[in-house]
Structures are given as structure tokens and as C-alpha cells.
Amino acid sequence: MKKFIVAFLFISGSITFVLAQTKDECYNCHSELGGQPAELFKNDVHFQNGLSCADCHGGNNKTDDMDAGMSKEAGFKGVPKGNDISEVCAKCHTSSEKMKSFGAKIPTNQFELLKTSVHGKLSINGKDRIVQCITCHGAHGIVKVTDPRSPVYPLNIPRTCSNCHSNSVFMRNYNPGLPIDQYEKYRTSVHGILNGKGDPKPAQCVSCHGSHGILETSNLNSSVYAVNIPKTCSNCHSNKEYMKKYNIPTDQYEKYSKSVHGIALLQKNDTGAPACNSCHGNHAATPPGISSISKVCGTCHALNAELFSSSPHKEVFDKNKYPECETCHSNHLIITATDKLLGVSKDAVCSRCHTPEKNPEGYKVAKKMKSLIDSLENAQKYANSLIDNAEQKGMEVEDEKFELRDAHQALLEAKTAVHSFNEKKFDDIVVGKGLAVTSKVAKEAQASIDDYYFRRKGLAVALTITILLALGLYMFIKRLEKKQNKE
Amino acid sequence: MKKLLQNFYKWIDDRLQVKGLVDYMGKKYVPVHRHTIWYYFGGVSLFFFIIQVITGILLLFYYKGSSDLAFESVKFIMSKVQFGWLVRSIHGWAANLFILSIFIHMFSVYFEKAYRYPRELTWLTGVLMFFMALGFGFSGYLLPWNELSFFATRVGSDIFGVIPIIGEPLKEFIRGGSDVTGATLSRLFGFHVALFPGIFTILLGLHLILIQRQGISEPLHYKNEKEIKNKKKMPFFPNFMLRDLLLWLIVLNLLAILAVYFPAELGHKADPFSSAPAGIKPEWYFLFMFQSLKYLPPHIFIVDGEVVGILLFGIAGLLWLLVPFWDRKSPKGERNRLINYLGIFAVMFIIILTILGWLS
Numbered sequence: 001m002k003k004f005i006v007a008f009l010f011i012s013g014s015i016t017f018v019l020a021q022t023k024d025e026c027y028n029c030h031s032e033l034g035g036q037p038a039e040l041f042k043n044d045v046h047f048q049n050g051l052s053c054a055d056c057h058g059g060n061n062k063t064d065d066m067d068a069g070m071s072k073e074a075g076f077k078g079v080p081k082g083n084d085i086s087e088v089c090a091k092c093h094t095s096s097e098k099m100k101s102f103g104a105k106i107p108t109n110q111f112e113l114l115k116t117s118v119h120g121k122l123s124i125n126g127k128d129r130i131v132q133c134i135t136c137h138g139a140h141g142i143v144k145v146t147d148p149r150s151p152v153y154p155l156n157i158p159r160t161c162s163n164c165h166s167n168s169v170f171m172r173n174y175n176p177g178l179p180i181d182q183y184e185k186y187r188t189s190v191h192g193i194l195n196g197k198g199d200p201k202p203a204q205c206v207s208c209h210g211s212h213g214i215l216e217t218s219n220l221n222s223s224v225y226a227v228n229i230p231k232t233c234s235n236c237h238s239n240k241e242y243m244k245k246y247n248i249p250t251d252q253y254e255k256y257s258k259s260v261h262g263i264a265l266l267q268k269n270d271t272g273a274p275a276c277n278s279c280h281g282n283h284a285a286t287p288p289g290i291s292s293i294s295k296v297c298g299t300c301h302a303l304n305a306e307l308f309s310s311s312p313h314k315e316v317f318d319k320n321k322y323p324e325c326e327t328c329h330s331n332h333l334i335i336t337a338t339d340k341l342l343g344v345s346k347d348a349v350c351s352r353c354h355t356p357e358k359n360p361e362g363y364k365v366a367k368k369m370k371s372l373i374d375s376l377e378n379a380q381k382y383a384n385s386l387i388d389n390a391e392q393k394g395m396e397v398e399d400e401k402f403e404l405r406d407a408h409q410a411l412l413e414a415k416t417a418v419h420s421f422n423e424k425k426f427d428d429i430v431v432g433k434g435l436a437v438t439s440k441v442a443k444e445a446q447a448s449i450d451d452y453y454f455r456r457k458g459l460a461v462a463l464t465i466t467i468l469l470a471l472g473l474y475m476f477i478k479r480l481e482k483k484q485n486k487e
Numbered sequence: 488m489k490k491l492l493q494n495f496y497k498w499i500d501d502r503l504q505v506k507g508l509v510d511y512m513g514k515k516y517v518p519v520h521r522h523t524i525w526y527y528f529g530g531v532s533l534f535f536f537i538i539q540v541i542t543g544i545l546l547l548f549y550y551k552g553s554s555d556l557a558f559e560s561v562k563f564i565m566s567k568v569q570f571g572w573l574v575r576s577i578h579g580w581a582a583n584l585f586i587l588s589i590f591i592h593m594f595s596v597y598f599e600k601a602y603r604y605p606r607e608l609t610w611l612t613g614v615l616m617f618f619m620a621l622g623f624g625f626s627g628y629l630l631p632w633n634e635l636s637f638f639a640t641r642v643g644s645d646i647f648g649v650i651p652i653i654g655e656p657l658k659e660f661i662r663g664g665s666d667v668t669g670a671t672l673s674r675l676f677g678f679h680v681a682l683f684p685g686i687f688t689i690l691l692g693l694h695l696i697l698i699q700r701q702g703i704s705e706p707l708h709y710k711n712e713k714e715i716k717n718k719k720k721m722p723f724f725p726n727f728m729l730r731d732l733l734l735w736l737i738v739l740n741l742l743a744i745l746a747v748y749f750p751a752e753l754g755h756k757a758d759p760f761s762s763a764p765a766g767i768k769p770e771w772y773f774l775f776m777f778q779s780l781k782y783l784p785p786h787i788f789i790v791d792g793e794v795v796g797i798l799l800f801g802i803a804g805l806l807w808l809l810v811p812f813w814d815r816k817s818p819k820g821e822r823n824r825l826i827n828y829l830g831i832f833a834v835m836f837i838i839i840l841t842i843l844g845w846l847s
Contacts, residue, residue: 394750396566459747463740470736477729
């Protein structure tokens with residue numbers, strides 16, 4: 001039975017093919033004449049679905065009279081130019097009914113997406129869109145995207161996009177500021193290397209940028225707009241099934257979204273906050289090497305990175321292959337660095353390596369640094385409470401409030417200076433700057449409070465004197481008037 | 488001690504011949520009756536003016552009249568200058584009490600009809616001084632260059648612009664430009680510390696000379712007393728002056744308490760580009776006018792409501808200034824009920840509108 005069905009299908013298919021061959025006079029004639037279009041069209045998915053040259057070029061494919069078949073009366077349009085090309089494709093590809101009639105299940109919104117995409121903008125001729133369907137898909141030899149011969153097959157996409165995007169002369173016309181080295185970079189990335197090895201799963205251009213509806217990176221709706229990047233990466237990287245064969249974790253997005261960076265970017269929409277590409281790169285995406293982590297973090301945390309690089313930790317970390325910043329701060333789940341990280345308590349990161357037994361010197365320094373930070377914070381709180389107290393009493397303490405900002409600045413500096421792991425440098429900032437300011441401010445605020453009470457005491461004294469004077473004057477007047485009345 | 492004082496007096500008298508003046512003052516009498524208390528408010532107003540001059544000079548030692556430095560200099564006075572806070576607070580409080588005291592003094596003179604012949608000029612100089620006191624208040628309010636004073640001055644000077652014909656040029660003259668800027672501050676500072684005190688001192692001198700020449704006005708009913716023995720009086724010197732001095736001491740105490748417990752505030756520095764704070768109001772002595780203008784409809788017949796209001800206030804001010812010339816009855820010793828009713832209306836109007844303005 002099975003054999004019978006296979007034989008029936010083969011025979012009926014062959015008959016249909018032969019009939020089609022004989023019916024399409026355009027193809028028959030052009031095949032005989034030779035040339036690339038007819039040769040390519042033979043393998044075209046449209047030809048195989050029964051479409052004729054006339055479906056795109058117009059004319060009558062039923063007659064073998066060339067003049068009649070390619071006459072205006074027969075609706076012959078010739079080679080479509082500019083936007084007409086995409087319009088021809090859109091005739092079928094925007095109609096779900098037509099697409100169904102060919103048994104295709106592909107979407108029918110590609111043309112709409114293309115028109116609103118960055119590629120749908122006007123080209124330099126001022127009439128047509130920059131990109132037409134054939135720019136990526138080719139013309140007469142169009143095959144399914146799942147066909148490795150297709151220019152939009154995952155392994156071919158980088159090269160297809162690079163046809164324009166690596167062409168400096170072409171790109172200069174539209175966006176001279178846009179780099180043209182994406183393809184080169186991509187080939188050095190983890191994604192690009194695997195793609196080059198024939199693995200269609202790793203990300204290529206359309207995985208991140210989309211296909212027909214590609215938007216500028218500055219567009220809020222773009223899949224590579226800063227805020228959307230983590231979600232875009234997570235489409236693959238959080239998919240356990242998809243990532244299974246690569247044997248890497250899939251919890252990066254979950255961790256990142258809880259991190260100080262993720263909260264800033266995803267919840268506060270702070271586009272200055274780092275997304276995946278800020279640390280891993282975008283086209284050349286790859287995990288940073290152990291010894292370059294501080295450089296990567298240092299693109300934003302410049303001072304911390306510089307201090308760390310010149311600290312005694314740098315050498316030790318490199319020797320032991322500790323991933324620099326990550327050792328204390330973690331990677332995707334970086335939480336706000338609080339003072340708890342410093343010192344020798346249970347929560348402190350210093351105590352992971354520095355114990356009184358294993359490394360007493362480091363233990364001592366960590367303990368002292370924590371104690372100094374605590375002292376500065378407490379001194380700042382104390383000075384602040386005195387300022388509040390003086391302010392509540394109506395005293396003018398604006399200058400003191402302003403000065404106290406220096407203490408806060410010193411505290412921030414101290415928190416940065418931790419990365420130098422240099423006791424003297426740290427001491428100079430905390431004691432020399434911070435505690436000196438808090439002590440001065442506290443003294444001035446206390447003087448304001450004292451002045452408040454002095455004013456009241458002064459008033460009491462002044463009132464006593466003037467009341468006594470008034471009483472004396474009153475008695476004098478009374479005595480005078482009594483004397484005058486007697487006279 | 489007594490001998491020493493007598494010798495000192497003799498030394499002065501030998502050179503300045505003050506005996507005549509002291510004898511003259513000793514012969515002056517102040518009528519004593521149930522309204523005598525109101526006579527003291529003239530002296531109290533004078534005392535506040537003296538305080539303003541002294542504290543004003545002290546503030547001038549540190550104040551800098553430019554938009555870049557004014558706020559900072561006042562802040563410096565308040566926080567760094569020894570007793571600067573006290574001097575500024577007393578200056579601020581005395582300014583308010585000065586105007587209040589002038590209000591009371593002026594209305595008491597009005598109700599006592601003390602403006603009548605031959606004291607028309609005394610009244611004229613007094614009312615002009617009252618207007619000048621309002622000018623002192625308006626010009627001094629901007630000097631700290633804080634948010635409140637800046638916007639209140641902008642609103643206040645806008646009102647001048649409503650006056651027909653001369654309004655706009657007058658507004659520009661006061662502001663020193665089209666808007667309140669550093670030029671306005673320099674201008675109002677000049678008015679406050681030089682022009683106004685100069686004119687005020689001349690008017691005050693005239694006012695005091697007139698009082699000394701004409702004596703204290705007697706109330707109408709006092710003149711009609713049949714028996715001379717019923718007319719109670721006290722010598723101006725030393726009795727009235729000593730009582731005045733006693734009141735000054737009490738007022739000084741009040742000022743000290745207010746300055747210590749409610750010191751002058753400074754607020755935030757004026758920012759001409761920020762939006763005006765909500766509910767911006769002028770000082771209390773302008774509030775009744777400000778509130779009245781708010782109640783007026785946008786248009787009265789074909790004229791702008793605000794213009795009508797300003798004109799009405801202008802006419803009322805002029806009538807007030809010229810009251811000795813249109814009150815025909817009082818100089819003849821007759822009772823003039825219309826004057827009383829108008830006065831009561833004015834007092835009620837000012838009090839009610841001020842309260843409404845304060846509450847709004």
C-alpha cells in the first residue's frame with residue numbers, strides 16, 4: 001500500500017511538473033535562449049510552487065509568440081525597478097489567502113515591517129526604499145530560509161548583511177558614523193566562531209536585530225535598544241533546552257535582573273547602566289578574560305579599577321587566577337556594594353581570604369578600614385543630628401550643611417579608596433578629610449545650638465534691665481507728678 | 488551728682504542757649520482726657536524710625552546691594568556677624584511695627600479731627616510720611632533677594648503697571664527695566680537707604696517743628712468744656728516725654744522678645760528663572776489692596792477691573808491726604824458724622840480685607 005502511495009505521488013508530481021513546463025511559454029523560451037535568470041529560476045521556490053515569470057514580470061505566458069506574450073496589451077511590465085520590486089513580492093506575501101493557497105505558513109506582515117524599518121527609509125535616489133526584498137533574498141533563485149543555499153539561512157546571514165554593512169562606500173551614504181567592522185568582530189565572537197563552524201544555532205545578525213522590522217538601536221522598540229538588550233540575549237541564553245549543548249549556565253538574566261545594574265536599567269530605565277553587551281561586547285560578544293575583568297568594569301568604574309590595578313591584590317589575584325572584581329562583587333548578580341562587604345565579619349568578603357591565622361596583616365588592615373569607615377559614618381550622622389537640632393531651633397546652619405557635603409564626599413572617596421587596599425591612603429581620606437570636616441561641622445553646629453540658648457539668656461538679662469529701668473522711670477514719674485500736684 | 492549735672496547743663500546753656508527752648512517746652516501742655524493714650528503713638532512711631540535708622544546703618548556695614556551678593560551678604564549677617572541676626576530681626580520687626588504704629592497714629596488723629604485748622608500741614612506731612620513708610624517697606628522687602636521677596640516685588644510692581652498712562656513708564660522706572668532684575672535691586676536699595684530717608688527726615692523735621700509750634704491738638708469736646716478747671720492737662724516736658732520714654736522701653740522689650748523668638752527668616756535665594764511659589768502675597772500692609780483687586784471682576788463696564796480698583800485707591804488716597812480741606816465742619820467745632828463713618832468704614836475695610844487676604 002505504502003509503495004503504491006509513493007508511486008502515485010511521484011507520478012502525479014512528475015505529470016504536474018511536465019505540464020507546467022509545457023504551459024509556461026516564458027520559461028520555455030528563456031530556457032532555450034539560456035541565461036542566468038531562467039537557470040536560477042529552475043530551483044526557485046516560487047517556480048516549484050507553480051508560479052511563472054509572468055506572475056512577477058507580467059505578460060502572457062500561454063502564447064509562444066514572443067511579441068504577443070511580451071506586449072503591453074498582455075500586461076508585460078519588464079524588469080521591476082526600485083519599490084516596484086517589493087510591491088511585486090507583496091502582491092502575494094501580504095495576502096494570507098494566497099499564501100495559504102500555496103500551502104505556505106509564513107507570516108504576511110514582512111512588507112509592512114520592512115516599510116517601517118530602518119531599511120524602509122528612502123534611499124539616496126529619494127524615491128525608493130533603501131532595501132528591497134531581493135536585496136537579502138535574491139531574485140530568481142529564491143529558496144526557503146531553511147535551505148542552506150539561501151542567503152538568509154543562519155549560516156549565510158552574516159555575509160548577506162555584510163554585503164552592505166561592511167561596505168564603507170555604501171554605508172557612508174546613509175550613516176557615516178555607523179561602524180563597518182561588525183562582520184569582522186562577529187567572526188571573533190563566540191557566536192561567530194560557532195556559526196563559522198557550521199552551527200546555525202548561535203546568534204547571528206537577525207537573532208538580535210530582527211529581520212524585516214529592523215529598527216535603529218536608538219529606537220525604544222528596537223530589540224537592541226539598551227533596555228531591551230538583556231531580554232533579547234535571554235531569548236537564547238535563558239532557554240535551557242536551546243543552550244543544553246553548550247553547557248553554560250542559563251540563569252544570567254535572572255541574576256542580572258536582580259543586580260544593581262539590572263535594577264537600574266530594567267526598573268529605573270537608566271540607559272547609562274550596563275546591559276549584557278557593556279561587559280561582553282556586542283558583535284564580538286565573548287566572556288571577558290580573568291585578567292581583563294577590572295579593565296571591563298573599569299570602563300565605568302575607572303577609579304576603582306585603577307586603584308585595584310596598582311594594589312597588592314592585582315598580582316596575587318593574577319597568580320591565583322582569581323577573576324578580579326568578580327571575586328568580591330560577583331558577576332551577573334552584582335548587588336549594591338555596602339560597608340558590610342568590608343572588614344572581617346561573617347558577611348564581609350575580606351574574611352574569605354584574610355583570617356588571623358592565614359593572613360594576619362591583611363586581616364588587621366581590613367578590620368581597621370572597616371572601623372574607620374564606621375567612625376566616619378557615625379561622625380557624619382552625629383554632625384547631621386546637631387545641624388538638624390540647630391535648624392529646628394531656627395538657627396542659620398546653611399554653611400555647615402554645605403560643609404558636611406565634604407564629609408559625604410570623603411566617605412565616597414574612602415569607599416573607592418578601599419580598592420587600593422592601602423592603609424595609609426585610606427587613613428588620609430577618612431581621618432584627614434572626612435573626620436576633620438565632621439569634627440569642624442559638629443563644633444560649629446554645637447556653637448549654633450549654644451548660641452540659641454545664649455540668645456534666650458541674653459534676652460532674659462536685657463528684659464530684666466529694661467523692666468527695672470521702666471519701673472524706675474514709672475516710679476520717678478509718679479513721684480514727680482505727686483510733687484507737681486502738691487505744688 | 489546733681490551739682491555735676493547742673494554744671495554740665497550750664498556749660499551747654501552757656502554755649503547753645505538752650506534754656507529758652509527748655510522753658511518753652513516746659514510751658515507746653517498735653518491735654519489729658521480719655522483718648523490721651525493715642526497721643527503716644529506719634530512718639531512710638533518716632534522711636535521705631537530711630538531704631539530703623541540705627542539698625543539700618545549697622546546692616547549697611549555688611550550688606551551688599553547686588554543680585555550676586557545680596558542674599559549671601561544677608562546670610563553672612565545672620566550667621567557670622569556678631570549679633571547680626573539680632574540687628575536684622577529687629578530691623579524687620581521694627582519695620583512692621585513702625586507701619587502699624589503709623590496706621591494707629593494716623594487714624595487716631597483722623598478720628599480726633601486733629602488735622603483741622605491750623606494743623607493741615609501737620610496732617611499733610613504725616614500722611615506723606617505714611618506713604619513713604621509704605622515705600623520703605625516695599626523697597627526694603629526686596630533687599631534680601633530671596634525667593635519670596637523677588638516674586639512679591641514682581642507682583643507688586645506689576646500692579647503699578649496697571650495705572651493708566653503713567654503705569655508702564657512708572658513700572659519700568661521702579662524696576663529699572665522690563666522685569667525685576669539686579670537693576671531693580673540696586674534701584675530699590677538706593678531708594679531705601681538714601682532717597683527715602685532723606686525725604687522722610689525733611690518731612691519728619693517739618694512735622695515735629697509744626698507740632699512744637701502749634702502744640703498738641705485738643706479734642707473738640709475739650710474745647711467746649713465750660714469750666715477751665717475741667718480741662719485737665721500735663722506738661723509736655725518732662726511729664727509727657729518721660730511717659731513717652733516709658734512706653735519706648737516697653738516697646739523695646741516687645742521688639743527684643745519678637746526678635747529672639749521669631750527671628751527674621753531668609754529662605755532660598757531668588758531664582759528669576761524658577762516659577763513663582765504658590766500663594767505669593769505682599770506684606771500685610773499691602774494685603775488689603777491686593778485682596779480688593781482680586782475680588783474685582785475682570786471688566787467693569789468697558790474698563791479693566793484692576794484699573795478701576797487702582798483708580799479708586801488713588802482717589803481714596805488723595806481724599807485722605809486732603810481731608811483737612813474738605814471737612815468744613817470740624818474746624819468750626821461742629822461734629823462731622825460723615826468723617827466718622829468714612830473712618831470706621833476705612834478701618835473695617837482694611838482689617839477685613841487684610842484678614843481675608845491672610846487667610847486666602
